[in-house]
Amino acid sequence: MFPLSESAFYRHTAQYHLHRSGEGSDGATRIAHELAERHPDLYFYADQYSNDANWRAHYHTTANEIWKQTEGRVTHFVSIMGQLELSSAPPGV
Numbered sequence: 001m002f003p004l005s006e007s008a009f010y011r012h013t014a015q016y017h018l019h020r021s022g023e024g025s026d027g028a029t030r031i032a033h034e035l036a037e038r039h040p041d042l043y044f045y046a047d048q049y050s051n052d053a054n055w056r057a058h059y060h061t062t063a064n065e066i067w068k069q070t071e072g073r074v075t076h077f078v079s080i081m082g083q084l085e086l087s088s089a090p091p092g093v
Helices: 003-011 023-037 053-068
Strands: none
Touching: none
């Protein structure tokens, strides 16, 4: 974990759960599912990967944004999952 994201968690008293790095996003998904099952009053498991509305929302919105912003010049698009803890840190952290 990056020092910046770790310090951001500590400053905002966030709790985080670690999984084996070899599990990748599957490990994070597994932990999220387990937490939601154990503590449904605290956690909501959105299950975006099984939700047809998820890919449709990206198809109808994100794809159009990229196409418009590149003025139709995009020929290839590659996307990866990034550091989720950095993208969810509060602004200014």
